[in-house]
Amino acid sequence: MRVCPEGLFVEPGGFFIDPVRAVERAVVTHGHSDHARPGHRHVLATEGTLAIMRQRLGDGAGQGRQALGYGEAIRIGDTTVRLAPAGHVLGSAQVVVEFGGSRVVVSGDYKRTFDRTCAPFEPVPCDVFVTEATFGLPVFRHPPDLGEVEKLLHSMTVFPERSHVVGVYALGKCQRLITLLRAAGYERPIYLHGALTPICDLYRGFGVELGELRPATVAAKEELKGALVLAPPGAIADRWARRLSDPVVAMASGWMRVRQRARQRGVELPLVISDHADWDELCRTLDEVGAPEVWVTHGREEALVHHARSRGIRARALALVGFEEEGA
Numbered sequence: 001m002r003v004c005p006e007g008l009f010v011e012p013g014g015f016f017i018d019p020v021r022a023v024e025r026a027v028v029t030h031g032h033s034d035h036a037r038p039g040h041r042h043v044l045a046t047e048g049t050l051a052i053m054r055q056r057l058g059d060g061a062g063q064g065r066q067a068l069g070y071g072e073a074i075r076i077g078d079t080t081v082r083l084a085p086a087g088h089v090l091g092s093a094q095v096v097v098e099f100g101g102s103r104v105v106v107s108g109d110y111k112r113t114f115d116r117t118c119a120p121f122e123p124v125p126c127d128v129f130v131t132e133a134t135f136g137l138p139v140f141r142h143p144p145d146l147g148e149v150e151k152l153l154h155s156m157t158v159f160p161e162r163s164h165v166v167g168v169y170a171l172g173k174c175q176r177l178i179t180l181l182r183a184a185g186y187e188r189p190i191y192l193h194g195a196l197t198p199i200c201d202l203y204r205g206f207g208v209e210l211g212e213l214r215p216a217t218v219a220a221k222e223e224l225k226g227a228l229v230l231a232p233p234g235a236i237a238d239r240w241a242r243r244l245s246d247p248v249v250a251m252a253s254g255w256m257r258v259r260q261r262a263r264q265r266g267v268e269l270p271l272v273i274s275d276h277a278d279w280d281e282l283c284r285t286l287d288e289v290g291a292p293e294v295w296v297t298h299g300r301e302e303a304l305v306h307h308a309r310s311r312g313i314r315a316r317a318l319a320l321v322g323f324e325e326e327g328a
């Protein structure tokens with residue numbers, strides 16, 4: 001396996017994993033736009049990821065599409081490939097590649113926190129583990145997600161007249177926040193910006209319960225008083241949100257740990273809810289897969305490489321470009 005301008009290339013199989021340019025043959029870990037690019041001739045992914053790609057990319061979702069279930073193995077060239085759950089978003093997978101008696105696992109984006117919207121991350125023992133490091137600094141330790149949801153619900157009881165508008169990434173964060181709210185006992189309708197509806201419908205099609213959702217765009221202003229409204233991050237501070245009655249602006253993201261980022265976005269109520277592993281999860285995962293060699297693809301690579309080396313692991317930073325941390 002080697003790094004090319006297009007991305008990670010598995011030479012004995014003749015395929016790329018999450019290539020950043022259109023290629024002949026791609027294995028795609030999940031549907032976020034920095035991993036699932038348009039225009040590949042052949043795409044192999046889970047059913048969930050293929051459905052997300054079709055919805056977001058239309059004709060660009062790949063000419064030939066092949067679904068592979070978690071745990072199913074297929075031969076590609078001289079390799080055997082299977083997909084293991086990554087716990088990141090619906091359909092997200094780690095790519096397990098075996099050739100010449102060794103096993104490489106490319107984890108894509110992942111987290112270890114329980115998430116009702118996708119299958120939990122499965123540690124696969126391997127010889128080479130390829131990991132992201134979006135939150136690869138010891139300062140990043142995500143708090144329990146239900147505690148963050150309690151903050152939101154508390155604010156709604158303190159300001160019952162105000163709308164609460166929460167910025168969420170359309171794929172993953174939106175549906176996870178909804179399931180967390182439902183788990184915390186919030187049963188009222190949740191209002192959605194139009195950009196969030198299609199992916200919520202897709203999740204429901206895959207059996208994820210989201211409760212009653214209503215479009216925020218057609219809802220009367222009076223109805224949105226005291227309501228909970230979810231919108232893409234780009235919409236929470238613009239004209240769209242100002243139509244709401246004196247909104248409390250919140251945002252759910254791992255980056256809300258960084259106060260400056262919250263301030264930049266005009267976020268009054270930051271909610272630290274991440275779909276990426278934090279520092280402890282990254283370190284725990286290296287322990288569990290037990291790989292003597294680790295490659296770090298993107299993010300805060302240096303600290304994780306240093307940590308791995310201190311534990312006797314051969315580690316290298318790949319510094320892959322083109323990954324914008326959508327959905328962090």
Ligand SMILES: [Zn+2]
Pocket residue numbers: 030032035088109326327
């Ligand atoms: Zn992602």
Ligand SMILES: [Zn+2]
Pocket residue numbers: 032034035109323324325326
């Ligand atoms: Zn990513």
